[in-house]
Amino acid sequence: MLTRNSSDVIVVGAGVVGAACAYYAAQAGLTVTVVDRGPVSGGTTGSGEGNLLVSDKEPGPELELALLSIELWRELTELLPPQIEYETKGGLVVAAAEAGMSALRDFAAGQEKAGVRAEEIAADRLHDLEPHLAPGLAGGFHYPQDAQVMPALAAAHLLKAGGDRVRLRLGEEVTGLLTGGHGELRGVSTATGELYAAYVVNAAGTWGGEFAALAGVDLPVLPRRGFVLVTEPLPRVVRRKVYAADYVADVASGSAALQTSAVVEGTAAGPVLIGASRERVGFDRTLSTEVLRRLAAQATALFPVLAGVRAMRTYAGFRPYLPDHLPAIGPDPRVPGLLHACGHEGAGIGLAPATGLIVARCLTGGRPPLDIGPFDPGRFLPRP
Structure with a gap:
């Protein structure tokens, strides 16, 4: 009782x-x-x-946990109200050059053996999934299991x-x-x-x-700081979570130094969210213009249409990092x-x-x- x-x-x-x-x-x-x-x-x-992601996780215990959670989130959405903004929009990982595509193929092959669904997207098909992506990319992989909530x-x-x-x-x-x-x-x-x-x-x-x-x-839990840029509300110019191949390496890295890699996604409410940065600086919330400059540059390199869009705000958070x-x-x-x-x-x-x-x-x-x-x-x- x-x-x-x-x-x-x-x-x-x-x-x-x-x-x-x-x-x-x-x-x-x-x-x-x-x-x-x-x-x-x-x-x-x-x-x-x-983010509810399997796309950024290599085969192993965390991926098993993620695959189970993806199924549980689906069950929970039958009970929770639509206000949580659950979207099964999928993720798209893109590579700028063929060397990056080769690495993505190897990564996806291992994931598929563990139960992840991944579809290779040739360069000439990328714009079918994301019409506003920059031209000249080598290709990517689509992960339909990736989802998002508020x-x-x-x-x-x-x-x-x-x-x-x-x-x-x-x-x-x-x-x-x-x-x-x-x-x-x-x-x-x-x-x-x-x-x-x-x-x-x-x-x-x-x-x-x-x-x-x-x-x-x-x-030994330590804070790992990250910033997010939030744009003005837009029509759905970014349909999925889209990120560059080097994001996966940044997630797995234990470096305390600043790392940034383009992660761009639209939301049901309209704003586009732009990340991702990682650095271990304790609980320092000081605004870093260098981080924001990098994030904006990397995001507009992926989606040139964002170059003319206003960033309405930014915020910082701390990821609970274990070694x-x-x-x-x-x-x-x-x-x-x-x-x-x-x-x-x-x-x-x-x-x-x-x-x-x-x-x-x-x-x-x-x-x-x-x-x-x-x-x-x-x-x-x-x-x-």
Whole structure:
């Protein structure tokens, strides 16, 4: 029974990953308290583009998680309202030269063996998919499974879909963890009091490492800053998510230095979103004109029609980065009752449903929907 100060599980973080954890836990019959020091989607989720991608992931654990999430998002759209702007618009990865096309062919061949659908698009067919693309490109690959949602609304409606089993405690910062005589978790303390539960889920996103430290454990989550340019509302001049081949390499890179690669996509509301940049500069939100200049130049090189379009605003966000580019999902072996669901970097919106389902299965003793060994939070422990 959900009471004012007690529940079966406490989820720390009201972004889309925390919302998915709360939703699937509620579906499994648990009562959930979601705690966040800010509003729903006040962190990384509110700064995201809403990408649900398989196209940028090489075969392996993250791609398996993404493929499962793509199916779960489809199921969720039967329950959630159309305001989440779910679009199965697909993705298009393009190459400027034949060397890039060769690399894309090899990448797609490996993905197809893992269950991804990818179609090679010859240079003379690119404009059938995207009429405003620049001429002279060598070709590309179309990924029909790629999709998009409006992330802040998706998180809010996931929480609402949890019904009366889910209670929100917004504007409350967790200041400590409550433990029992054997070190097991009993809940959390906030500035307004204590909340009790046998399980606590760390869905704190970029601040997941700081939250883990409250439990006395190390989880090396670091912020990786990115900027997005938002244009004035337009007719649908960009039909899909379109990006250059070097974006895949940037996603997989562990470099702390600035990296930019063209990512351009239209939205149901009209504005075109332009990214993507990556750099590790802590939580510095200082506007970088160099990053914005690069993004604008790379976007107009792909879509010359955008050269005459006004950029209405820009915003920065921080991806929760872990050194091996895999999220931490599941029980922490060091603290009984503590589970993690963070470190998804730029893929958290896409990977949220599978993450939430895994956490719910762990909470209820069910069988996870896939092998969660690669996501074990204990993998960062020093080896003896």
